[in-house]
Amino acid sequence: MSRARLAAGVAVPVLLAAGLAIVLLQGRHPAGEAAPTTVAPTTTPPPTTIPTPPKATGENWLAVMSDILTYRHYLYEHPQPNLLDQIYDKRCPCYAQERSTLANLQRRGWKYDDKGVQVLKAKLLGRGTAKPPSVALDVVEHVYPQVLIDRSGKTIQKRARSTTKTTTYELVQGDDHQWRVSFIILR
Numbered sequence: 688m689s690r691a692r693l694a695a696g697v698a699v700p701v702l703l704a705a706g707l708a709i710v711l712l713q714g715r716h717p718a719g720e721a722a723p724t725t726v727a728p729t730t731t732p733p734p735t736t737i738p739t740p741p742k743a744t745g746e747n748w749l750a751v752m753s754d755i756l757t758y759r760h761y762l763y764e765h766p767q768p769n770l771l772d773q774i775y776d777k778r779c780p781c782y783a784q785e786r787s788t789l790a791n792l793q794r795r796g797w798k799y800d801d802k803g804v805q806v807l808k809a810k811l812l813g814r815g816t817a818k819p820p821s822v823a824l825d826v827v828e829h830v831y832p833q834v835l836i837d838r839s840g841k842t843i844q845k846r847a848r849s850t851t852k853t854t855t856y857e858l859v860q861g862d863d864h865q866w867r868v869s870f871i872i873l874r
Contacts, residue, residue: 738765740773743866748809751866752826752856759785760803766793776859776869796838802831807851820860821869827853 738761741754755774762770768789775782792798808827815821833846857870 738770741865743774744864746811748811748822748824748826749806751858752809752824753806755858755866755868756804756806756828760799762789763792763799763803766790766798768793772867773865774867776861776867779867779869779871781868781871797835797843799833800836800840801834804831805829812855815857819862822858822866824856824858825853826856827851 738758741758743751743754743758745751758774762768766789768786771782771786771789775785805828806826807829808825810825812823812825815823829849829851831849833844834842835844837843853874855872855874856868858866859869860866
């Protein structure tokens with residue numbers, strides 16, 4: 688058995704087994720901190736700008752993950768839950784939580800106003816053998832300080848720390864050849 692198939696045969700089941708960890712961590716916002724829930728909900732119209740869809744295609748994993756996480760950060764800067772399926776597979780356990788968090792931000796008129804995440808390294812762990820194509824990646828990310836603001840620009844929450852962390856992502860390739868997040872393991 689080839690090394691790549693062995694790695695994929697090990698990586699994919701490990702990712703699936705870690706699903707329980709994702710379910711337990713679903714109440715988290717972009718850097719893994721709980722999103723605040725202290726203000727009564729309000730409504731705000733969705734932004735009028737629609738970002739260019741990410742170019743998360745090909746096999747340059749650093750570029751693919753940079754595109755996905757840059758787009759994700761855009762959605763937290765301009766909450767638009769209806770655009771999440773550009774970067775997340777709807778079957779991902781994290782999809783519903785991310786969508787709910789974005790809808791909550793949109794409803795309250797809150798958004799993130801910070802630098803987001805920088806992808807420093809992306810390493811292919813293995814490929815799935817089933818259809819559609821899938822891959823498992825270890826991604827080293829630098830999380831910048833986070834600033835959550837309300838509609839008037841007042842800071843609601845600030846995380847002054849900046850960290851580097853490794854996250855394992857499983858991506859699935861759509862019919863449009865774009866890679867989407869189908870599973871996440873936070874470490």
